[in-house]
Amino acid sequence: MSKLVYSSKINKIRTFALILIFAGIILMYIGILFKKTEWLMLTFFVLGVISVILSVVIYLWIGMLSLKAVPIICPTCEKPTKMLGRVDACMHCKQPLTLDKDLEGLEFDERYNKRTYLKEVKKSKEQNIKE
Numbered sequence: 527m528s529k530l531v532y533s534s535k536i537n538k539i540r541t542f543a544l545i546l547i548f549a550g551i552i553l554m555y556i557g558i559l560f561k562k563t564e565w566l567m568l569t570f571f572v573l574g575v576i577s578v579i580l581s582v583v584i585y586l587w588i589g590m591l592s593l594k595a596v597p598i599i600c601p602t603c604e605k606p607t608k609m610l611g612r613v614d615a616c617m618h619c620k621q622p623l624t625l626d627k628d629l630e631g632l633e634f635d636e637r638y639n640k641r642t643y644l645k646e647v648k649k650s651k652e653q654n655i656k657e
């Protein structure tokens with residue numbers, strides 16, 4: 527009944543980083559409102575700076591993840607998207623995507639799959655030739 531609505535992992539992290547940046551700006555703004563109470567202003571400022579720095583770190587991390595992510599063309603909306611791990615969702619249409627062999631035969635290019643999977647495919651092909 528409660529089927530998971532998949533959202534792209536990269537998009538989720540990106541949204542989180544964006545929220546952090548806004549939170550940081552708002553915190554610093556609140557800090558300005560407390561100009562008269564120096565320690566309060568400083569506290570808000572420090573918290574704001576920390577969340578901005580954290581979101582920058584997260585953005586860098588997304589960059590690293592994007593390098594590892596598998597680029598594919600979404601079979602549903604035909605836009606290029608990236609997958610993290612074996613199961614992920616399209617960034618544009620939220621179509622759940624998988625690299626799992628159970629769902630092979632769907633529009634996945636073999637080259638994009640993992641090495642172990644490639645080996646399996648090669649093996650089964652060899653076996654087919656032998657038989």
Ligand SMILES: [Zn+2]
Pocket residue numbers: 600601602603604605607616617618619620621
């Ligand atoms: Zn899509």
